[in-house]
Amino acid sequence: MSTQLPMSMEHHPDIIELRDRAERAVSTPRAQAVEALAISAGLFLAVSPWVVGYTAFSTLTVCNLILGLAYTVLMAGYGSAYERTHARAWAATLIGAWTVIAPWAINGGAHVRRTILTNTITGGVMVCLAMAAVGMTMTMAGLRRSRAGG
Template sequence: MAVPTTGSSIEHHPDLVEMRARYEKAGSTPTAQLVEGLSFLAGLYIAISPWVVGFNTSTSLAVSNLIVGLAFAVLAFGFGSAYERTHLLGWTAPLLGAWVIISQWVINGAPDTTSIVVNNVIAGGVAALCGLAVMGLAMGKKRKG
């Protein structure tokens, strides 16, 4: 019967080291850098869009876009700087994009003007597609590598 060793750390497991190296390689390709940069810009745009488009009079929708946009930008920054450690959070990015799309109809009191609808659908769609692309980076390298 094998006796478990005490004090051993998962950080030194050979499979974990190899997996992190693989994800680091996947995150350093030009395609990955483009997706991560576009994701970061999409998050920043979502955060400032209430003031760009002019729907900052709806405070609940403006706060939602601000918080979701900043969260998306921070998530994208994490993908860009430490993809090997943040790749498991990739599933949250498409959900944040989907929330931006539907938030205008879910939040009570949000004005339903054409500019708000078009802004949130396009920005949320770009964010969701960027999130799916980030998820695809990890999955693509897993199959090939």
């Protein structure tokens, strides 16, 4: 009677190929550009209250600081963990969407054009970059499925 141990991913026959493919995908100029631009967008959102000058709205200031740093952390890990970033990219998309509506949701009746413009433009860019990351991770998943099927 032989006892078989469950096979973990570390011992999967195709693990080396999967890691190599993920490494090649991360090293593409498109993936590197998405990551670099996303980090820049997140850091800009974090410092935007001081750069643009709307620190009088303390709640929005704190919100942008936290969301900008969270977005940066999510997207900065994108390149190093390419094959595990699908959920991170979707979370970053939600952060970008919240960034767009935050001036109205947080400031209530105090609408200042610079807060609305900053958050709408930055949030839109963040959503686009996160969706680009989602698209690249889905492409990687499609490549894996097609490779496994054929």
